[in-house]
Amino acid sequence: MIERIGAFVVAGLAWAGEVGLFGLRALREALRPPFEGKELLRQLYEIGSRSVPLIAVAGFAVGIVMSMHSRSSLERFGAEALIPGVLAISLAKEIAPLVTGLLVSGRVGAGIGAELGGMRVTEQIDALETLAVDSFKYLVVTRVLACMVAQPVLTTFMSFTGLVGGFVAETVISNLSFRLYFDRAFSVMEFVDYIPATLKTTVFGFIIGTVSSYLGYNAEGGAEGVGRASTKSVVFSSILLILANVVLVKMILFLFPDQLR
Amino acid sequence: MSTIEAIIRFEAVSKSFGSKRVLQDVSFDIARGSAFCILGRSGTGKSVTLKLMIGLLKPEQGRIFVEDQEITSLQARELPPVRKTMGFLFQNAALFDSLSVGENVAFPLRRHTHKPETEIKDRAREKLAQVGLENEFDKMPADLSGGMRKRAGLARALALDPSILLVDEPSAGLDPITSAEIDRLLLNLKSERDTTLVVVTHNIPSARRVGDEFVVMHEGQFIAHGTAKELDQSEHAVVREFMKSVGGG
Numbered sequence: 164m165i166e167r168i169g170a171f172v173v174a175g176l177a178w179a180g181e182v183g184l185f186g187l188r189a190l191r192e193a194l195r196p197p198f199e200g201k202e203l204l205r206q207l208y209e210i211g212s213r214s215v216p217l218i219a220v221a222g223f224a225v226g227i228v229m230s231m232h233s234r235s236s237l238e239r240f241g242a243e244a245l246i247p248g249v250l251a252i253s254l255a256k257e258i259a260p261l262v263t264g265l266l267v268s269g270r271v272g273a274g275i276g277a278e279l280g281g282m283r284v285t286e287q288i289d290a291l292e293t294l295a296v297d298s299f300k301y302l303v304v305t306r307v308l309a310c311m312v313a314q315p316v317l318t319t320f321m322s323f324t325g326l327v328g329g330f331v332a333e334t335v336i337s338n339l340s341f342r343l344y345f346d347r348a349f350s351v352m353e354f355v356d357y358i359p360a361t362l363k364t365t366v367f368g369f370i371i372g373t374v375s376s377y378l379g380y381n382a383e384g385g386a387e388g389v390g391r392a393s394t395k396s397v398v399f400s401s402i403l404l405i406l407a408n409v410v411l412v413k414m415i416l417f418l419f420p421d422q423l424r
Numbered sequence: 425m426s427t428i429e430a431i432i433r434f435e436a437v438s439k440s441f442g443s444k445r446v447l448q449d450v451s452f453d454i455a456r457g458s459a460f461c462i463l464g465r466s467g468t469g470k471s472v473t474l475k476l477m478i479g480l481l482k483p484e485q486g487r488i489f490v491e492d493q494e495i496t497s498l499q500a501r502e503l504p505p506v507r508k509t510m511g512f513l514f515q516n517a518a519l520f521d522s523l524s525v526g527e528n529v530a531f532p533l534r535r536h537t538h539k540p541e542t543e544i545k546d547r548a549r550e551k552l553a554q555v556g557l558e559n560e561f562d563k564m565p566a567d568l569s570g571g572m573r574k575r576a577g578l579a580r581a582l583a584l585d586p587s588i589l590l591v592d593e594p595s596a597g598l599d600p601i602t603s604a605e606i607d608r609l610l611l612n613l614k615s616e617r618d619t620t621l622v623v624v625t626h627n628i629p630s631a632r633r634v635g636d637e638f639v640v641m642h643e644g645q646f647i648a649h650g651t652a653k654e655l656d657q658s659e660h661a662v663v664r665e666f667m668k669s670v671g672g673g
Contacts, residue, residue, distance in 0.1 A: 286518040289480055293512035294532045294580075295504035 185380075186373035189307040192300050202305045210271050210306070211313030215320065221266055222321035225258060226250065226328025234336065243337065247344050248351035250329040251322075255352065256360045259321040261408060264367040267314060268400040272375040275306055276396030279379025280389035288380070303376045310372030314364040322357075355421050363411040367404050374400040430489075431456040431588060431620050432477055437486030439472055446472050447483070448644040454637075459614055459621040461635030463628070463666060468641040470624040471515070474590050477622065478510055479503045490588070508536060511586035515593040517577030519565040525576045526552065526561035532583045551579040555609055571602035578609060588620045589613065594634075595627040607633045628669050640666055 233246045291298040330344045375396035382392040430453035439447040446469040454460045462470045475481045529548040555575035595603035613619040640648040648663040
């Protein structure tokens with residue numbers, strides 16, 4: 164039994180090492196010409212712009228729910244005026260980065276895993292190589308970079324739509340004005356609340372892009388293999404993202420002790 | 425075997441996948457401008473041989489030369505210049521399904537030439553016209569039949585006017601008439617452009633139409649090498665049986 168667990172852990176670590184090297188290769192290749200600018204822009208559109216509706220709706224709904232929960236807790240202490248500030252800080256520091264990460268890993272991770280997996284099993288990746296195109300740079304590097312760039316932007320967008328959702332919930336109940344709501348929200352916010360938490364999502368983007376590209380690029384076994392690559396992309400990137408979040412939050416608290424206030 | 429005009433040369437090449445030996449100490453030359461057919465049953469290493477020629481796979485042992493350049497010693501990033509001289513038609517065409525047929529053909533031109541956009545599109549249309557698909561420029565690969573996809577794949581493989589064309593199972597999954605059309609296109613290329621053809625197939629009638637030099641692969645080795653007539657008279661039972669077959673693909 165212990166042997167089995169040990170073998171499982173070793174296999175897991177070996178896999179993580181392989182994925183890590185794959186990601187580092189993507190970063191290294193990103194600095195080496197030729198640069199795939201056009202394909203990077205196309206991926207930014209696919210991964211970033213096309214995720215906007217999902218992020219907007221989810222952020223709006225999360226903002227409403229958080230506002231309702233905050234009100235039920237804070238009104239006991241007569242502290243309803245703090246609701247916008249509580250909402251702004253919790254969205255910026257944790258809720259928006261994590262929820263955006265998980266949503267993107269679902270939409271984009273599955274998409275990359277399936278797309279690259281499909282290309283692998285139908286020999287389209289080999290076809291790229293025969294056309295004298297570096298398939299790793301063209302397919303993997305562009306997707307990893309697009310995820311890293313899109314993630315902080317989408318996170319900021321979710322924070323904003325979350326605040327708007329919170330405002331709608333608040334104004335229905337307390338008739339709070341738009342200006343007063345946002346004044347109260349931003350009066351307690353500082354850049355140190357927003358910047359490190361948003362930048363950590365670049366790491367989330369790296370994880371999503373790397374894991375899903377790795378699984379798709381190395382897919383095998385026909386349609387079943389493509390399905391496996393797609394499912395695993397979501398599962399593994401979500402888990403790794405949540406685990407990485409623990410480490411990143413600890414690092415942020417260590418590097419920016421002001422956040423403990 | 426003459427080595428003077430060899431455009432592709434294999435020297436004692438071996439390739440394995442895990443414990444399975446697919447090619448065992450294989451050596452041969454392909455003469456410039458010839459149509460070289462690799463015959464054999466499924467799973468005998470024909471497609472592997474083709475992929476070794478263009479550097480998609482690396483052998484464990486032996487050396488491979490293309491146009492006198494040893495490709496087995498090249499790094500991945502040194503291969504593109506060699507690959508630009510070669511075209512590859514995949515068994516299932518391997519068209520990029522996110523691009524239209526015309527964009528598929530224009531893709532290598534955009535990547536490797538500095539021609540203006542209008543010229544690239546004209547050239548892509550011209551290549552599609554060569555394979556009889558001039559009206560399918562804007563269609564998506566999923567909207568084409570198997571034969572049309574294969575012809576579109578051929579147009580893309582020819583976009584950069586390669587001096588060597590590698591063709592994997594040109595008649596697989598096609599009806600005899602479409603298969604004969606593809607063969608005619610290949611023959612035209614050979615006669616009009618002096619393109620060297622390397623064709624992997626187990627369709628003997630198709631091979632007889634296209635090829636002028638044949639090898640038969642069996643269990644990772646070449647068991648026969650020569651013209652169709654020489655192979656017809658082979659003393660090897662597998663070769664004789666193979667050459668007698670009338671269909672395939």
